[in-house]
Amino acid sequence: MRWLITATPADERANRGVAGNALRMFLMGVTLGALVTVSNVAATTIETNLEGTWSSPVWGGTSGSQYQNVGETFTLQPGEDAVLDSIRFFVDDYADRSASHAQIKFRLYVHSWDTYYDFPDPAQELFRSDLLMTNGLAGWQTFIVPIGALRLETGVKYGWFISSVGENENYGAAFVGIDYGPQDGGVGDPYPYGKMRVGAGPLGLSGTSSNSDMAFRMEFSAVPEPATSGLMLLAMVGMLCRRILGT
Numbered sequence: 001m002r003w004l005i006t007a008t009p010a011d012e013r014a015n016r017g018v019a020g021n022a023l024r025m026f027l028m029g030v031t032l033g034a035l036v037t038v039s040n041v042a043a044t045t046i047e048t049n050l051e052g053t054w055s056s057p058v059w060g061g062t063s064g065s066q067y068q069n070v071g072e073t074f075t076l077q078p079g080e081d082a083v084l085d086s087i088r089f090f091v092d093d094y095a096d097r098s099a100s101h102a103q104i105k106f107r108l109y110v111h112s113w114d115t116y117y118d119f120p121d122p123a124q125e126l127f128r129s130d131l132l133m134t135n136g137l138a139g140w141q142t143f144i145v146p147i148g149a150l151r152l153e154t155g156v157k158y159g160w161f162i163s164s165v166g167e168n169e170n171y172g173a174a175f176v177g178i179d180y181g182p183q184d185g186g187v188g189d190p191y192p193y194g195k196m197r198v199g200a201g202p203l204g205l206s207g208t209s210s211n212s213d214m215a216f217r218m219e220f221s222a223v224p225e226p227a228t229s230g231l232m233l234l235a236m237v238g239m240l241c242r243r244i245l246g247t
Helices: 009-036 228-245
Strands: 045-047 069-075 083-093 105-114 119-128 140-151 157-163 173-176 196-199 216-221
Touching (some): 083 105, 083 157, 105 140, 119 157
Antiparallel strands (some): 069 157, 083 140, 083 173, 083 216, 105 119
C-alpha cells in the first residue's frame, strides 16, 4: 500500500515561515559582516615638537602670567577629514612662586573659528573638557585629553585652547610648550595650517608676533566607510531573499 502525503495550504505557509525566518537570520549575519568590513582609510596625526617655551610664564591665572588662554588654530587638509580623538600638550608650572599658587585649574576647549573676526565662534563650542589641574611641580607635565570622536570637516578652520578663565582667578602661572618659529630661533613654520594663539578673558585669543606653534599632537581616527564588496554582497543577498520568499 502506498501512502500519498499532500501538503495543505497551512503546511505550505508554515514551511515558508520557517524558511523565511532562517533566511532572515542569515541575512542579519551577512549584514553585520558587511558593515564591519570597512575600506582602509589611513588615520591622521598632526604633531609639532616640544622645543621649549618663552622666557616668561605666559599662562595661568591673572596673577603672575600674561594670558589666561593659549592654544592653536588648525585646518584639516584634503585627505585628513577625520574624527578627532585626543589632543596632547605640555605645561611646566612656574617654580618661582609660593606653594599656594602651585596648581592651575583649567579646561580644554575646541571651537569652530570665526574667520571674519579671527576669533573662536561663541556659538560653535564643539568640546569642553572636564576640569583639569597641573601638578604644581617644575618640569614638563604631559596632558592627553580624550575628545570623544568629534567629527570635523576638511577646509574648515578650528581652534583648540586651554583656559583658566572662571576656574582659578588670581592663582598660578606656567610655561607652555611650544615649537619655535623663525622669530624664536626655529626653522620654518612648524605647522603651516594654523598658529599659536594667546589671550585673556572669555574666548580671548589673538595672534602672536611669531610663527611659533604650540607643542601638540592631535590624534584622529578614520571615518568607517562600508567597503564596495560589502555593499555588493548586501544587494545580492537582498535579491536572493526576494526570490525565495516570493516577495
